[in-house]
Amino acid sequence: MDKHELDAKIKEIAKIIFSYCAARTPNQFEAEDLAQDIIVELYQSVEKIRCTDAFYGFMWAVAGNVYKP
8 A cells, every 4th residue: 555545545534533532532632642643653554554455454453552551
């Protein structure tokens, strides 16, 4: 997956990621920070995504790993 494809996917799932984060943090500021951390990790890991069909599973795995308390 290249950076342009990832940009499109991130725009598509940004609200979903924020909702995930808002449900797991006590306030909006922490939810925004967590969402940002997840998105940064997705950008840093883009070369690990071999199949665009597996993006959503990969995204949830990254989100879970970044969130781990």
